[in-house]
Each structure stands twice: as structure tokens, then as C-alpha cells.
Amino acid sequence: MAKTSLSGFPEWLPQQRAIERALIAALARAYELHGFAEIATRAIEPVSQLLAKGETSKEIYAVSRLQADAGKDAELGLHFDLTVPFARYVSERAHELVFPFKRYQIQPAWRGERPQDGRFREFIQADADVVGHTTLPLHYDAEMAIVIAEGYARMAELGVPPVRIGVNNRKLSEGVYRALGATDIAGVLAAVDKLAKIGPDAVTEMLLAHGLSAHGAQCVLELARLESVDIGADLDAFLARHGIASALAASGVNELETVVAGARAEVGPVVTADLSIARGLDYYTGSVFETTLVGHETLGSVGGGGRYDNLARAGSISYPGVGVSIGVSRIMSRILGANLTVASRGTPAVVLVAVNSEETRVTARAVARTLRTRGIACDVAPKADKFGKQIRHADRLGIPFVWFIGEGHEVKDIRTGEQFEADPDTWTPPSRDANIFVGPVG
Amino acid sequence: MAKTSLSGFPEWLPQQRAIERALIAALARAYELHGFAEIATRAIEPVSQLLAKGETSKEIYAVSRLQADAGKDAELGLHFDLTVPFARYVSERAHELVFPFKRYQIQPAWRGERPQDGRFREFIQADADVVGHTTLPLHYDAEMAIVIAEGYARMAELGVPPVRIGVNNRKLSEGVYRALGATDIAGVLAAVDKLAKIGPDAVTEMLLAHGLSAHGAQCVLELARLESVDIGADLDAFLARHGIASALAASGVNELETVVAGARAEVGPVVTADLSIARGLDYYTGSVFETTLVGHETLGSVGGGGRYDNLARAGSISYPGVGVSIGVSRIMSRILGANLTVASRGTPAVVLVAVNSEETRVTARAVARTLRTRGIACDVAPKADKFGKQIRHADRLGIPFVWFIGEGHEVKDIRTGEQFEADPDTWTPPSRDANIFVGPVG
Numbered sequence: 001m002a003k004t005s006l007s008g009f010p011e012w013l014p015q016q017r018a019i020e021r022a023l024i025a026a027l028a029r030a031y032e033l034h035g036f037a038e039i040a041t042r043a044i045e046p047v048s049q050l051l052a053k054g055e056t057s058k059e060i061y062a063v064s065r066l067q068a069d070a071g072k073d074a075e076l077g078l079h080f081d082l083t084v085p086f087a088r089y090v091s092e093r094a095h096e097l098v099f100p101f102k103r104y105q106i107q108p109a110w111r112g113e114r115p116q117d118g119r120f121r122e123f124i125q126a127d128a129d130v131v132g133h134t135t136l137p138l139h140y141d142a143e144m145a146i147v148i149a150e151g152y153a154r155m156a157e158l159g160v161p162p163v164r165i166g167v168n169n170r171k172l173s174e175g176v177y178r179a180l181g182a183t184d185i186a187g188v189l190a191a192v193d194k195l196a197k198i199g200p201d202a203v204t205e206m207l208l209a210h211g212l213s214a215h216g217a218q219c220v221l222e223l224a225r226l227e228s229v230d231i232g233a234d235l236d237a238f239l240a241r242h243g244i245a246s247a248l249a250a251s252g253v254n255e256l257e258t259v260v261a262g263a264r265a266e267v268g269p270v271v272t273a274d275l276s277i278a279r280g281l282d283y284y285t286g287s288v289f290e291t292t293l294v295g296h297e298t299l300g301s302v303g304g305g306g307r308y309d310n311l312a313r314a315g316s317i318s319y320p321g322v323g324v325s326i327g328v329s330r331i332m333s334r335i336l337g338a339n340l341t342v343a344s345r346g347t348p349a350v351v352l353v354a355v356n357s358e359e360t361r362v363t364a365r366a367v368a369r370t371l372r373t374r375g376i377a378c379d380v381a382p383k384a385d386k387f388g389k390q391i392r393h394a395d396r397l398g399i400p401f402v403w404f405i406g407e408g409h410e411v412k413d414i415r416t417g418e419q420f421e422a423d424p425d426t427w428t429p430p431s432r433d434a435n436i437f438v439g440p441v442g
Numbered sequence: 443m444a445k446t447s448l449s450g451f452p453e454w455l456p457q458q459r460a461i462e463r464a465l466i467a468a469l470a471r472a473y474e475l476h477g478f479a480e481i482a483t484r485a486i487e488p489v490s491q492l493l494a495k496g497e498t499s500k501e502i503y504a505v506s507r508l509q510a511d512a513g514k515d516a517e518l519g520l521h522f523d524l525t526v527p528f529a530r531y532v533s534e535r536a537h538e539l540v541f542p543f544k545r546y547q548i549q550p551a552w553r554g555e556r557p558q559d560g561r562f563r564e565f566i567q568a569d570a571d572v573v574g575h576t577t578l579p580l581h582y583d584a585e586m587a588i589v590i591a592e593g594y595a596r597m598a599e600l601g602v603p604p605v606r607i608g609v610n611n612r613k614l615s616e617g618v619y620r621a622l623g624a625t626d627i628a629g630v631l632a633a634v635d636k637l638a639k640i641g642p643d644a645v646t647e648m649l650l651a652h653g654l655s656a657h658g659a660q661c662v663l664e665l666a667r668l669e670s671v672d673i674g675a676d677l678d679a680f681l682a683r684h685g686i687a688s689a690l691a692a693s694g695v696n697e698l699e700t701v702v703a704g705a706r707a708e709v710g711p712v713v714t715a716d717l718s719i720a721r722g723l724d725y726y727t728g729s730v731f732e733t734t735l736v737g738h739e740t741l742g743s744v745g746g747g748g749r750y751d752n753l754a755r756a757g758s759i760s761y762p763g764v765g766v767s768i769g770v771s772r773i774m775s776r777i778l779g780a781n782l783t784v785a786s787r788g789t790p791a792v793v794l795v796a797v798n799s800e801e802t803r804v805t806a807r808a809v810a811r812t813l814r815t816r817g818i819a820c821d822v823a824p825k826a827d828k829f830g831k832q833i834r835h836a837d838r839l840g841i842p843f844v845w846f847i848g849e850g851h852e853v854k855d856i857r858t859g860e861q862f863e864a865d866p867d868t869w870t871p872p873s874r875d876a877n878i879f880v881g882p883v884g
């Protein structure tokens with residue numbers, strides 16, 4: 001079979017995959033402790049649904065049966081995130097769910113973008129969202145920032161760098177932009193979103209092209225670059241300074257202040273107001289979140305999300321939500337590329353039972369069976385080779401112990417060479433060896 | 443958002459998904475205890491790879507960027523199983539793997555078939571395979587039957603019906619068919635595969651159409667329906683009776699006898715020789731396995747697999763393998779449809795902290811935070827409603843405990859109405875309530 005690797009579709013070796021699983025388990029644990037229930041949605045959605053939710057169509061992968069009768073099937077595509085499928089799930093199953101509905105979901109998504117550092121065509125997202133029936137209290141926005149912080153705190157124990165979780169508010173942005181005369185709010189947001197990448201002069205040009213005055217553009221930039229200590233007072237001063245009397249903006253200031261204060265009260269200064277955050281997707285209506293790895297800012301956002309009041313509907317009922325999405329594959333690519341995290345081995349087996357001869361393999365299998373009954377993952381040597389070769393097989397797999405059956409039973413720690421008597425009914429590996437250990441390098 | 447459910451793409455409610463996760467965890471545990479390492483492969487493969495491996499093209503879902511430049515991208519498709527991607531993975535990563543390589547993989551696969559009872563267009567498969575470098579000892583074939591038995595034994599604790607694991611051997615079938623004059627072995631296998639569905643007369647007609655004589659067809663049927671007590675002796679008698687002197691068939695008898703005896707020695711009569719097993723995929727070269735739920739035979743196979751000596755290659759090196767695939771979605775559809783398994787709740791939260799007023803929500807959050815730090819999953823009431831309403835919210839979610847903060851702290855078991863003093867620093871839920879419990883109905 002020819003080599004057929006596809007660019008942008010990452011696949012990991014077993015010991016790398018053990019790291020990815022540890023990241024996923026850390027996030028799942030953080031989500032579950034907050035009462036988020038796990039669900040999975042199908043990979044495939046009608047293209048019309050995907051296109052309706054603010055994604056440029058060229059990034060969508062279309063799906064069709066290879067020999068379908070033309071026009072017979074609905075136009076289908078692979079989901080590009082987990083939020084749009086989740087909104088659809090809520091709309092379809094609303095009468096069977098209890099609201100507010102807290103769910104998390106860790107699955108691949110697909111985008112036909114040009115692969116780059118940390119950007120893949122198939123990538124794993126770890127999402128958590130809360131949706132309410134008709135209304136959803138603001139305290140959930142703070143909880144989402146808290147959950148991101150706790151998820152990253154758990155991943156930090158695995159070697160993932162510390163994060164900075166920025167919060168902004170769309171009502172504030174939109175209120176200010178409208179007061180300054182902007183009509184194409186999405187266009188202004190898109191321009192502000194490019195600030196770090198293309199600088200203030202180029203953004204100013206874009207803002208002028210979107211119909212803002214020179215003074216308006218200057219105000220937009222000033223807001224995006226405002227570094228605040230006391231966010232409420234500083235923003236009130238900004239609005240007063242520029243004579244912006246917008247109920248929408250004032251409401252945004254209020255929400256932003258509440259959310260940041262609520263989150264900081266629980267998880268500290270890792271959460272900050274960041275008025276430069278715009279985010280690409282246009283379904284956000286209030287809080288927006290963006291997360292960067294400290295010291296790895298060029299990697300871009302490793303987690304984001306926000307409040308969406310109009311994404312999910314069923315009949316006349318709306319299901320406002322707030323959610324976050326953490327980019328597992330992007331984090332993976334960085335911690336592997338920068339050699340930050342290591343797994344002790346790729347195989348779950350902690351012990352390899354040596355085989356004296358093919359005739360006595362049954363005896364070795366019986367020992368393995370006893371160990372398994374006691375919850376100890378193990379393997380039996382593939383061949384009755386010389387013991388040196390069997391030990392080398394364990395060593396190459398990273399299996400720390402080899403079990404020998406002679407007149408009695410002995411088990412060897414092949415890292416130290418230590419060998420001692422052992423009984424399959426009672427021997428237990430040290431707890432640090434029992435499972436694959438994932439942790440920071442060094 | 444309009445209702446857009448797609449037929450053949452199952453999605454579960456949280457408490458159903460908890461059952462699916464329990465099935466997956468049971469299988470993962472069985473695989474890991476045997477030293478299989480988990481990996482994941484990308485969902486997408488070149489169509490040429492998929493077509494080369496014996497799947498009819500109309501069942502493959504093709505994937506293309508919605509606005510791709512014509513002819514620019516490789517022709518891609520969604521994988522229809524996990525064996526073909528695994529063989530490709532081994533070929534690509536051979537120099538980085540340790541052989542024999544034992545891996546398991548639990549992921550969705552896609553086929554554009556007409557949805558039926560237990561047959562979906564998107565379905566989860568739980569695969570385990572061992573591949574060797576150049577050779578792979580036969581004892582791994584027995585281990586695969588053992589692993590299926592152990593996986594199902596773990597699922598039986600969750601309410602999944604008992605299984606019957608049938609084993610056959612392609613060398614035996616092919617040796618006999620060739621000796622009887624057949625040349626289109628795949629065609630004869632496909633006819634035998636239909637025996638249970640269309641009956642012996644229709645199969646005989648198919649066999650005659652494949653060029654077999656009336657006597658040949660009769661022998662093929664006799665073999666498929668042979669019910670054996672002593673498989674080696676009975677098959678030797680069958681071969682002698684019909685004057686079939688085939689080294690290939692004799693080797694198949696030998697392998698079959700060894701594999702069945704090896705598996706039964708460890709897991710008992712759940713594993714049996716079944717000479718009617720043909721299996722559709724034509725990459726099998728030795729042992730073939732098929733699993734049915736006892737009492738639910740009409741559902742079809744819920745797990746199968748076999749030996750493939752020629753699927754994975756890299757240059758001149760072959761990587762023979764043996765593997766099994768368990769149909770998680772098919773099992774799910776049956777245990778839900780027949781109401782065999784139940785989950786205690788959908789949310790991971792075991793306690794809901796009641797909120798006295800929005801002003802004191804911070805106190806409730808502090809209690810929740812303390813509980814979480816101690817590993818207890820919990821949620822805080824969405825609103826400072828009357829306590830009766832907060833208790834009803836917990837009840838609807840299946841959360842067994844509600845925490846009240848008055849002069850002291852109290853926790854109520856809302857199933858019994860019992861209420862007692864509790865300290866967030868020491869209270870621990872009963873272990874049967876700590877996590878979502880999945881088990882047989884009744």
C-alpha cells in the first residue's frame with residue numbers, strides 16, 4: 001500500500017495519542033465537575049445549515065455518495081465546528097431536554113483551509129455550552145470563563161503552557177461602532193480582528209473604507225487598545241470622553257464588568273478584559289472569549305467562544321446560549337512541536353509475561369489472565385525467544401516489568417534490573433506505573 | 443432553525459449517550475487489559491485506497507471542498523471501516539512502531555447504505571487488531587476471540603444480551619471450494635453468506651451459476667451446515683468422505699481447531715466453530731469471526747473480523763494482521779429499542795447547590811467550588827427560585843442530592859426526602875451515586 005499521508009490531517013503514534021487522550025480527559029473532567037453532560041452529534045449536516053451560520057463556503061467539505069443518483073440526496077457537508085450542530089440538536093430535541101442545558105462535546109471538525117502551524121483540516125475541538133429556554137442568566141457567561149481556566153489548569157499539569165483568557169463584549173463594540181456612525185458592524189469587527197496581524201494603519205484604512213470618519217476610526221482603535229485596570233470606570237470614562245451615549249454600549253460595559261469580576265473572584269487574574277477581541281463568527285451577541293498560550297501568542301487562539309442569543313430556535317422559542325471551544329489539536333501540535341509533554345509509554349500494558357517455550361505458552365497466558373482479572377493490563381511475549389530478546393521487546397514498548405515463570409514466579413523491573421518473587425494473585429505494580437503517565441518534560 | 447434530522451445518522455440524548463459511553467468504556471477496558479494501545483486515524487482517505495479494499499463504490503461517501511477548483515484536490519472519501527485506515531497507518535508508520543503492534547480504535551465510520559434496523563450511515567466501530575512484521579503467530583487469532591468474549595462479558599454487566607462467537611477459516615473454505623472445482627472463491631463465499639437469509643435452494647442455484655456441479659454445491663452446503671462436536675475429527679471425516687485432498691483445507695482445519703480450542707480454554711463455550719460464516723470482505727485469508735446476540739440473531743452480526751495476511755504492505759515487507767470490529771451503534775440501537783439498559787441520569791452532577799437569592803449566589807458557588815476541588819461533580823441552581831422549584835430542576839435532571847445553605851449546611855436526598863447536616867469539606871456522596879450508573883433494566 002503506497003504512502004498516502006494527507007497534509008492537514010494529523011495522526012499520532014500511540015505514545016503521542018496517549019498525550020492527546022490525557023488532554024481530552026483533563027478537559028472532560030473540568031466540564032463534568034461543572035455538571036456538563038457529554039453528547040456527540042453526527043459529523044454531517046445539511047450544507048444549507050452550515051452556510052447559514054457565517055462560515056465562508058469554500059472552507060466546507062461537501063459529502064455525497066460516490067455513485068449517488070444526481071439530485072437525489074440532500075446536499076450534505078462535514079461540520080466545521082461543534083456549535084452549529086449543537087444548536088441544531090437543541091432545536092430538534094428541545095422537548096426532551098431540561099433547560100438550562102449544559103453539555104460538552106469533544107469531536108473532530110473539518111475545514112478545507114490551507115494547513116499551517118497549528119491549523120489543520122481535521123482537528124479535535126472540546127466544546128462546552130449552556131443554553132437556556134427563552135432566557136439565560138449572565139452568571140453562565142462567568143462560569144464559561146471559569147471552566148476554560150479550570151480546563152487549562154488541568155492541562156498545565158500535563159505540560160501545557162499557562163494561558164491568558166481575554167473577555168470582551170459585542171454589545172459594547174456594536175454600541176460604540178453604531179454611535180460612531182458605522183452600519184456594517186461585522187465589517188468593523190473583521191477589521192479590528194486583524195489589528196495584531198496588520199497593525200493600526202492598515203486597520204484604519206479598512207475602517208475608513210467601511211464608512212467611518214477619521215475620528216470614528218481613531219475611537220475604534222482607541223477602544224481596541226484600551227488597557228484597563230478598573231474596567232467599568234475606564235470604559236465609562238472612554239464613552240464620556242467621546243460623547244457616546246449608547247444604551248447598548250452601556251449594557252455591554254455592565255456585562256463585561258460583571259463577567260470578568262465573577263470569573264476573577266474564582267480563578268484569579270488569568271481572566272482579563274481584552275477590548276481588542278473581535279472573533280470571526282458573527283453569531284455572537286454578548287460576551288466573547290479568546291484564549292492564548294502565554295509565550296506562544298503567535299500560535300493564535302487556543303480557545304474561544306461567547307454568548308449567542310439567536311443561534312438555536314424551535315418555532316417561536318429561542319434558546320440563547322453561551323459556550324467555549326478549546327482547540328485540542330492546536331494545543332497538541334504545539335506541545336509536541338516544542339517538546340513540552342511526554343507519555344511514559346504507548347501501550348497500556350504494565351507487564352509482559354515471558355514465555356519459556358511455545359508448549360508452555362498456556363502457563364504464561366494463565367498468569368496474564370490472573371493479572372487481568374485483578375485489573376492489571378498486561379501482554380504475553382509474542383514468541384518464545386531468548387529472554388534477552390523478550391526483555392528487549394518490553395523495553396521497546398516501554399513496558400516496565402517482565403514476568404518470569406520458573407520454579408516460582410519472579411518479576412523484573414527492567415529499568416533498574418531489580419528482580420523479585422511475585423505471586424500473580426497478589427502482585428500489584430507501583431501506582432505511578434499502573435497506567436500510562438503523561439506529564440511535563442523534565 | 444428547521445428540524446433537519448437525517449435518516450441513518452443516530453444521535454442520543456445525554457442519558458442514552460451515557461449508555462453508549464459505558465459500552466465504549468467496557469470495550470476499551472477489555473482491549474487495554476490485553477495490551478492494545480489506542481490510536482485514532484483521520485476520517486478521510488483517498489477514494490482509490492477505499493475502492494481497492496473490496497467495498498462497493500456506491501457505499502462510499504466522497505468528500506470534496508465545496509468550492510474546490512476542479513481537479514485540484516485528490517479524490518477523497520470517508521472511511522467505511524477502521525481496518526483499511528489502520529492498514530494504511532501501519533504502512534506509513536512501520537518504522538516507528540514496535541511489532542507485533544496491538545492497537546485498538548473506537549471511531550465512527552460511514553456507509554451510504556439504506557438505513558435499516560441496526561444499520562446506520564454513521565456508526566461507531568470498536569476495533570482491535572494485531573499486526574506482525576512479515577509473520578504473525580496463530581496464537582493471536584485465539585487471543586482475538588478471547589478479547590471479543592471479554593468485551594461482551596463486560597457489556598453483559600450493562601444489560602447487553604449474551605453472545606455466540608463463531609469462528610471459521612478461509613483456508614478451509616477456499617481449499618474445499620477449489621477441490622470441488624470452484625474458481626470464483628469470492629462468489630461462492632458471497633452465496634454461502636446468504637444461507638440464513640435466502641435458504642439452501644436459492645444458495646444452490648447461486649452456486650450452480652458460479653460453475654459448481656450439483657454434487658459440488660451439495661458439498662459446499664453440507665460444509666456450511668456441519669454442526670461439529672469434535673471439529674478436527676468431524677472435518678477430517680468430511681474431507682475423507684468427499685475425497686477432498688487439499689493441503690490448504692487441511693491447514694485450515696488445523697488452524698480452526700487450534701484457534702477454537704485456544705479460545706475455549708480461556709473463555710469457554712461462548713466461542714464455537716461455525717462453518718457457515720463467510721463474511722463479506724474479501725481481504726480475509728485465515729480465521730474469520732462473527733458474533734451474534736443470543737435471542738437477537740435477526741439483528742445480524744454485532745462483531746466480526748478475521749486474519750488478513752496481505753492488507754498492509756510497505757515496500758517488500760508485508761504486515762499480516764488479525765482483528766475484530768464490534769458494532770457499538772448496532773448494539774446501542776438494540777439495547778435502547780428493547781429497553782435492556784438504563785442510565786441513572788444524563789448529567790454527571792451528583793448534587794445541585796440551591797441558591798437562596800441572586801445576591802448570595804456567590805456563597806452557593808463557593809460551596810460548589812469546594813465540592814469540585816474534592817472531585818465531586820456538581821451544579822448550582824440556575825435561578826434563585828423557590829426551593830420547591832430548585833428541587834424539581836434537580837429531579838428532572840436526575841441529580842439525587844440538593845445542598846441547602848442556611849445557618850448551617852444541609853443536603854437532601856430528594857429520592858427519600860431524607861435531609862441531614864453536611865460539611866462541604868467532608869461530605870461525600872454514596873459511591874453508587876457518585877457517577878452516572880449504567881446497568882441492566884430491572
